[in-house]
Amino acid sequence: MADDLTDLTGLAGDAELDEPAARQTGPSALDVIAEQAIVDLALAEAPDGAPLARAERLARLADARLYLCTPRQPAFDAFLDGVLAPAGGPGVDLIQLREKGLEWRAEAAALGRMVAAGRRHGALVSGNDRADLASVAGVDILHVGQDDIPPATARRLLGPDVIIGLSTHDEDQLAAAIEDPDVDYFCVGPVWPTPTKEGRPGVGLGLVATAVAAAPPFAPGAKPWFAIGGIDAERLDEVLATGARRAVVVRAITGAADPAAAAAALAGRLRAAG
Numbered sequence: 001m002a003d004d005l006t007d008l009t010g011l012a013g014d015a016e017l018d019e020p021a022a023r024q025t026g027p028s029a030l031d032v033i034a035e036q037a038i039v040d041l042a043l044a045e046a047p048d049g050a051p052l053a054r055a056e057r058l059a060r061l062a063d064a065r066l067y068l069c070t071p072r073q074p075a076f077d078a079f080l081d082g083v084l085a086p087a088g089g090p091g092v093d094l095i096q097l098r099e100k101g102l103e104w105r106a107e108a109a110a111l112g113r114m115v116a117a118g119r120r121h122g123a124l125v126s127g128n129d130r131a132d133l134a135s136v137a138g139v140d141i142l143h144v145g146q147d148d149i150p151p152a153t154a155r156r157l158l159g160p161d162v163i164i165g166l167s168t169h170d171e172d173q174l175a176a177a178i179e180d181p182d183v184d185y186f187c188v189g190p191v192w193p194t195p196t197k198e199g200r201p202g203v204g205l206g207l208v209a210t211a212v213a214a215a216p217p218f219a220p221g222a223k224p225w226f227a228i229g230g231i232d233a234e235r236l237d238e239v240l241a242t243g244a245r246r247a248v249v250v251r252a253i254t255g256a257a258d259p260a261a262a263a264a265a266l267a268g269r270l271r272a273a274g
């Protein structure tokens with residue numbers, strides 16, 4: 001499979017070109033077959049395409065330190081292989097496709113490539129917002145926000161194996177996430193205001209410290225959680241000083257001159273913190 005953004009949507013384009021004009025008002029059987037083929041082709045690249053069981057996903061989540069949310073990138077497969085943790089080395093443990101406004105087929109195809117890369121590296125792969133795509137692409141995780149599909153509804157649609165993550169932005173949401181049996185992990189942020197999530201005010205390190213007290217990282221029975229928003233190499237020590245041990249980043253890796261080196265450096269520091 002070629003390694004550029006054009007190719008990510010090329011398969012879907014072929015199906016559209018074959019469609020008679022009279023039938024272009026809704027999806028045809030050909031559409032449905034083509035859409036599934038996009039995902040299947042990507043998954044066929046995975047050395048082990050079988051979905052992971054919930055226990056294995058939870059074990060990997062418990063050990064995770066660094067979570068990357070990213071839109072598709074040029075030379076996407078090479079980007080993924082660069083940032084995802086190499087065997088025994090530091091890198092991204094969890095990765096999410098976060099690209100708003102993608103058409104269904106393009107998002108399914110990109111998720112399929114991400115799932116294949118995740119299998120190559122032993123990383124968990126997350127969809128964002130959309131349970132339908134999470135199901136079709138066979139992702140390990142679905143991440144939802146406060147205004148997205150509720151975790152209980154996502155659980156009903158996706159079944160017991162899929163990890164469900166929830167964004168939280170204040171103490172009440174944080175407490176509710178800890179109590180919610182359908183939420184497997186939560187995120188706390190944005191710690192600092194960030195252009196990646198415009199309009200959402202920064203919650204500051206105080207809410208991160210509240211999360212440390214409520215769900216101490218790696219304490220038996222404590223739900224895993226990640227600090228997110230404005231975190232980069234300069235600010236990481238401030239986050240670690242609260243006791244937080246897991247972080248989500250976007251720009252700190254996608255905006256770096258060398259994304260693979262940035263991922264390895266952040267992951268190494270998170271692991272070294274304990």
Ligand SMILES: Cc1ncc(COP(=O)(O)OP(=O)(O)O)c(N)n1
Pocket residue numbers: 067069096098128129143144145146147148165167187228248
């Ligand atoms: C891992 C992770 N944490 C937080 C978010 C943000 O979710 P949400 O508040 O729903 O905002 P959008 O990403 O949908 O714009 C996330 N996606 N992933």
Ligand SMILES: Cc1nc(C(=O)O)sc1CCOP(=O)(O)O
Pocket residue numbers: 069167168187188189190191194195196197200228229230231248249250251252
């Ligand atoms: C996607 C997202 N969600 C947030 C939340 O607080 O829920 S902050 C955020 C963006 C984080 O991007 P960056 O690392 O570039 O600041």
Ligand SMILES: [Mg+2]
Pocket residue numbers: 128129143144145148
């Ligand atoms: Mg969302």
